Amino acid sequence: SMVAGYSFLQLPPRFLGHNLSTFLVYIWSRYHEGLEVNMFELFNTRAEMLPWFFLAQTFLLEGEFPVLDLLGIVFGHIYHHCKTTNILRTPQFIIDWYNSDGRFSTVLRKQYKAISSDFELQ
Template sequence: MANVLAGGDGLMGQFPLEQWFFEMPVCTRWWMTAALSASVLVQCHIINPFQLFYSFRTYWRLITTFFYFGPLSLDLLYHIFFLQRYSRLLEESSGRSPAHFSWLLTFASTLLLCIAPMFSMAFLGTALSSTLIYIWSRKNPDTMLSFLGLIVFRAPYLPWVLLAFSLVMHGTVPKDEMCGIVVGHIWYFFNDVYPPLHGGHSPLDPPTWWIRLFDGPPPPPVVETAEDDGFADHGAVDNGPSADVPAQ
């Protein structure tokens, strides 16, 4: 569509919404797309929420549990807004390659899948989103935020403000957001606090094989060779200083 509208100039002819979508980093883009698609399919009665909730018995639910945030509603838009905003900011700050951010998503998702049965959580999308919000807030401690235009606070308080807002709106303790904060703190501690205290070693860095999945093998090292400067004769052998022999 962009090529037709712009005569082949790519993003120049895209609609604002389309351009905003394709400017998102790849992991955030597809996670948000999957979340919206799941809600639309449930709203249209094409699939049932019980086909998406967390269960070890069917392997695809280990993934779909992170996609469903509820039916089409203002509450869904609220979750989608925070998902795409802070997931995007965190992914953009992790570099051009999706290897590091996808490793963060994999680690957080695995940990949430392990602790979810303890709290009877069926859907883990909100928990994973809360994990990313917590990590971003701790990485940007001096950023000032405003919530609903009513209160202004520093970024590290954002997860707790959202938790209190959920408590007021739903009247129950948001277990998923609390679990997300715990998982986020584990990642933040071992990725940002632990390394400076232990010689820069970070136990949660992605392994080499994971990085190769996204970036391919590293380029071969460049071997520098000595170049001829145009003055030395490389074929000559230095036999030391010569002595003049007087003629007999």
């Protein structure tokens, strides 16, 4: 979606990395709402305010309107909305393939279980 948005807005793709990081911060902040985040050992803020803090930081440090940060927040909000309202979901054929008894599916499930404990996934 970000690549399509960049093409539509005729923005150079060299800024996609910054945009992607803002997108990921927004997604993380939505999944960890209410969590206290320490900012540079100076003050605490709630996780849902973190993308807006970085947007303000870009504005203050660079002295220009942070379009890329705002685009990351917008794309992150669209993704989060689509994911939480179940508009964006895994197709059934992939779920069936993952749950099948095939050799590759079995190996994939074992690897998923091995790393899921690191990320506290169910």
